[in-house]
Amino acid sequence: MNLEQEFIILLEKNQNIVHKICKIYTDQEDMHKDLFQEITIQLWHSYPKFRGEAKFSTWAYRIGLNTAISLFRNKKRTLPIIPWDQNLEKISYEEYDPEKDDQLQYLYEAIHHLNDIEKALIYLYLEDRDYTEIAETLGISEVNARVKMNRTKTKLKEILKKKGAL
């Protein structure tokens, strides 16, 4: 199996990691697709160096969040320069049911009120990452990660309470 095929199989299996990042950093379907595309490209570019060095998820969190945080986005629409690949329009949407998301919808809406760094913290919290990994991923000290996490969680809870979801 060549490197490309190996990567494709791995990403197909783990694609929800990337979709979840896209879900918290974007609130429109086309933006979600754009970010998914960019994260996939970045993961692929780094893949030769990754192979087996760490857990796929740990590696994907880091690259995925870095891409989402540093990507240039226009306010109106993301990445208007490169059009979304037409082939990808054929994605089987029948597998995706927005209504199933109802309960989580409150969470996503609340997360969209956070800034990019706070989003990354909440994402890593929801993915059950420990503070050592969170601190390493963001490049801050563990103590600061804890302090900021507590503040962000409080902020998120307040937003959820306002929306009547807590």
Next chain:
Amino acid sequence: MDELDQFKKQWKENENFMKLNQSEIKAILHKSSTSIVKWIFIICCLELLLGITLSFVLPSEKEEFLAFELLNWTYEIISYIAIFYFIYIFFKLLKKIKNTNNTKSLMEAILAVRKNADHYIKFNLWCINYVIIISLLHNIVAEFYESHSWSMVLFILILGSILSFTFGYVFIKLAKGYYHLIYGKLLKKLNHNYEELTRLEEES
């Protein structure tokens, strides 16, 4: 139990996302990246190219005064050394940008490339100012050499100073406008996020 834990459970169980199959993923791998680093790379290359082209294209007259001839040579040597220095630093900094770095280091690396471009533009502005002042001095010396008229020298000095100041001011304003337009927009979010992380470290 944390109030958010109920959401965490749902979050973890959620598999309700669009599913891309292998051929769809494969199609993405062959697309171009739109990352900020790529844009900065393209913009910096264009800036360097413009600087180098201008140094070749601008006409250089045969110099009649030895002092100015020496100054021209010194200027050319320094500007070529500077261009090579900026290119060297540019590629050195680019190599440091890795998306496998932690978020803070990645942002620092990207901002360092932008800072290098900033220094390069500032260097070019100093060069332009230098050329304007040298040509002003040259005209004064040439005028004095030909006419020995102090009143003419004074006139050129006043007129030249006004023009030099005006052009210098306009160039600086243009450069600032350019920065605001290109890097300001491109790096606004990145700068904001970097400040957020830095503030976090400073607070405790």
